[in-house]
Amino acid sequence: DTGVSQNPRHKITKRGQNVTFRCDPISEHNRLYWYRQTLGQGPEFLTYFQNEAQLEKSRLLSDRFSAERPKGSFSTLEIQRTEQGDSAMYLCASSSDNEQFFGPGTRLTVL
Amino acid sequence: RKEVEQDPGPFNVPEGATVAFNCTYSNSASQSFFWYRQDCRKEPKLLMSVYSSGNEDGRFTAQLNRASQYISLLIRDSKLSDSATYLCVVGGAGSYQLTFGKGTKLSVIP
Numbered sequence: 225d226t227g228v229s230q231n232p233r234h235k236i237t238k239r240g241q242n243v244t245f246r247c248d249p250i251s252e253h254n255r256l257y258w259y260r261q262t263l264g265q266g267p268e269f270l271t272y273f274q275n276e277a278q279l280e281k282s283r284l285l286s287d288r289f290s291a292e293r294p295k296g297s298f299s300t301l302e303i304q305r306t307e308q309g310d311s312a313m314y315l316c317a318s319s320s321d322n323e324q325f326f327g328p329g330t331r332l333t334v335l
Numbered sequence: 336r337k338e339v340e341q342d343p344g345p346f347n348v349p350e351g352a353t354v355a356f357n358c359t360y361s362n363s364a365s366q367s368f369f370w371y372r373q374d375c376r377k378e379p380k381l382l383m384s385v386y387s388s389g390n391e392d393g394r395f396t397a398q399l400n401r402a403s404q405y406i407s408l409l410i411r412d413s414k415l416s417d418s419a420t421y422l423c424v425v426g427g428a429g430s431y432q433l434t435f436g437k438g439t440k441l442s443v444i445p
Binding site for chain 1: 378435
């Protein structure tokens with residue numbers, strides 16, 4: 225499968241715990257994006273990398289959120305001290321031009 | 336005013352019907368426009384890009400009116416497999432981030 229992959233697909237955690245998600249983009253894509261989607265809403269942009277450089281960050285990305293793409297390939301999104309409001313689907317996408325290809329997402333539930 | 340606004344839906348239509356989705360965007364500097372489709376509990380997938388000249392792909396026709404900041408999607412001869420949520424998406428000027436509308440859910444009924 226040469227599409228975008230994300231792990232884990234589901235994560236249940238208790239409030240206050242830290243969680244980390246991984247995204248493996250399509251191999252030849254130099255751009256990688258993170259979005260968050262809650263029920264009944266469209267995806268909301270969180271952050272964007274071109275190669276290993278994080279070029280844009282949304283106001284939604286609080287200090288508890290950090291994303292990395294250390295070698296310009298896979299990326300991780302970490303949420304520290306999770307809150308119930310962090311419960312959502314976290315989507316990763318990659319692109320080499322205008323079309324963004326999305327992964328299946330990681331569904332986070334914070335109890 | 337939300338950046339991208341869509342018909343709230345849902346739309347329930349019989350097979351074979353023609354259905355139109357409307358969308359407006361607030362940022363006049365927006366440079367790229369798309370319709371994405373999202374099946375239940377799945378990721379969004381690009382349906383088609385939208386150009387000022389209008390574009391057609393089989394049963395699907397997309398239109399963009401920059402002056403009115405309005406985007407539309409027309410589905411003709413709807414099929415059961417067209418049932419999904421349709422997301423209007425706008426790309427910013429000088430930015431690769433996409434701004435999504437809330438989506439409009441379509442159910443095509445036999």
